[in-house]
Amino acid sequence: MASTLTQQNLLERDDIKISLKFGYLGLGMGGCSIAAACANVKTNVRNGHFPYNALLVNTNAMDFEKISFKTPTISKLLIGTGKGAGRDIDVGEQAFVDGQGSIIDSIKKQFMDRDFVWIVAGLGGGTGTGSVIEAIKTLHNNGFKKRFGLILTLPRDKEGATVISNALERLQKISKVMQSLGSIILVDNQKLYKRFSTQNPNASLSEYLEFSNDFIADTLHELNVVTASFKPYGDSHFDSSEFENLLKTPGILSLSKFSIDDRDIDLENQSTYLSALDDSIETGILSDGYKLDNTQRAATSIIANRGTAQRLFTLGFTDTVETLIDSKAPLAGEKPIATYVDEKARGVHFYTVFAGLQLPARINELVEENNRLTELQEEKSDSDDVLASLQTFKRKKKEELDLDDLDSLLSEDTDSKSKVKSSSDDGYDPINDL
Numbered sequence: 001m002a003s004t005l006t007q008q009n010l011l012e013r014d015d016i017k018i019s020l021k022f023g024y025l026g027l028g029m030g031g032c033s034i035a036a037a038c039a040n041v042k043t044n045v046r047n048g049h050f051p052y053n054a055l056l057v058n059t060n061a062m063d064f065e066k067i068s069f070k071t072p073t074i075s076k077l078l079i080g081t082g083k084g085a086g087r088d089i090d091v092g093e094q095a096f097v098d099g100q101g102s103i104i105d106s107i108k109k110q111f112m113d114r115d116f117v118w119i120v121a122g123l124g125g126g127t128g129t130g131s132v133i134e135a136i137k138t139l140h141n142n143g144f145k146k147r148f149g150l151i152l153t154l155p156r157d158k159e160g161a162t163v164i165s166n167a168l169e170r171l172q173k174i175s176k177v178m179q180s181l182g183s184i185i186l187v188d189n190q191k192l193y194k195r196f197s198t199q200n201p202n203a204s205l206s207e208y209l210e211f212s213n214d215f216i217a218d219t220l221h222e223l224n225v226v227t228a229s230f231k232p233y234g235d236s237h238f239d240s241s242e243f244e245n246l247l248k249t250p251g252i253l254s255l256s257k258f259s260i261d262d263r264d265i266d267l268e269n270q271s272t273y274l275s276a277l278d279d280s281i282e283t284g285i286l287s288d289g290y291k292l293d294n295t296q297r298a299a300t301s302i303i304a305n306r307g308t309a310q311r312l313f314t315l316g317f318t319d320t321v322e323t324l325i326d327s328k329a330p331l332a333g334e335k336p337i338a339t340y341v342d343e344k345a346r347g348v349h350f351y352t353v354f355a356g357l358q359l360p361a362r363i364n365e366l367v368e369e370n371n372r373l374t375e376l377q378e379e380k381s382d383s384d385d386v387l388a389s390l391q392t393f394k395r396k397k398k399e400e401l402d403l404d405d406l407d408s409l410l411s412e413d414t415d416s417k418s419k420v421k422s423s424s425d426d427g428y429d430p431i432n433d434l
Contacts, residue, residue, distance in 0.1 A: 030122020
């Protein structure tokens with residue numbers, strides 16, 4: 001799952017440019033880890049080693065110790081008690097509200113020169129999930145209206161009922177205002193974890209989380225570079241302003257990419273490349289299961305070196321790709337097919353972005369899993385034989401005791417004297433009523 005640009009890592013090159021200056025507002029442990037990874041992206045560009053900024057907001061002071069701070073463009077802000085939110089979204093939300101003054105000041109300071117800000121939260125916990133709605137309001141009302149989007153991670157099935165229900169509760173609210181927001185990128189941890197664990201069965205959970213954070217950061221950086229760094233081949237171009245408009249499109253954003261050896265492409269046989277492009281679009285890289293015919297905007301970027309471009313980027317080739325994209329997104333208002341030359345490229349690299357989508361099928365799966373866990377919990381409660389047996393217990397009265405049983409009489413008297421409150425006391429105290 002490394003970068004598809006095989007001409008060495010983009011970060012090692014000194015000739016790249018970025019389309020937009022991103023800022024990342026990380027919320028909670030999950031959101032802060034991803035935001036930090038994005039800001040830790042380092043390039044070899046003079047006067048642009050660290051092109052991205054991040055503000056990390058959390059209620060748990062210890063979580064900051066787990067994050068790597070490689071750049072001064074990252075700042076952190078502790079809110080609440082400093083002990084965390086305990087997966088309670090109400091606690092996380094209230095902590096953000098209580099600390100809003102400091103948060104607004106920090107946002108304005110950290111993101112004053114940013115073109116676009118991403119709110120990043122891992123859905124399921126207490127702080128990130130709880131504060132994401134308030135964070136949306138804060139950016140909307142403090143100078144970033146129409147200039148921010150969301151990066152939200154979806155939990156895995158095995159993370160438990162509390163995590164899944166927290167995520168669904170927030171998604172339900174966000175879905176009602178999606179048309180007033182910028183793009184939302186969903187990161188399906190179920191998808192990434194399955195792929196990573198299959199390829200790395202002996203890896204630890206911490207290794208997966210590090211991989212996932214870096215993969216998200218590299219993907220966003222790569223897309224931000226592609227639209228600004230390479231020379232257009234021909235008249236078709238997908239420039240930085242168009243990329244910005246795409247990110248501002250309300251709805252879900254689906255990203256895909258794949259690479260192929262240029263020697264494997266036969267222009268007389270479309271199946272040598274078209275089916276792979278089709279599969280990459282359907283499976284996505286961060287999430288899948290979208291109805292692509294709802295796409296409002298789409299864009300495809302294709303990169304190759306000059307020799308390959310001269311052979312490959314014909315009208316017939318671009319028409320074939322254009323036909324595929326049109327079949328998947330017939331209602332998209334814009335869907336450019338842009339071809340680029342990168343002298344250092346090896347192979348051919350395809351990038352596609354579909355914007356303005358509705359929620360994916362994965363949300364249905366989480367709802368079903370939540371319902372299954374709820375029903376299972378109810379069944380377990382109903383089948384508690386020990387508790388049911390305990391409810392049949394009936395205490396003997398004095399007159400029912402054997403008068404010759406001195407131990408029983410003494411025990412009864414002692415129990416009676418030890419009561420703290422009588423049954424006539426106002427209020428109910430379960431401890432005193434034991």
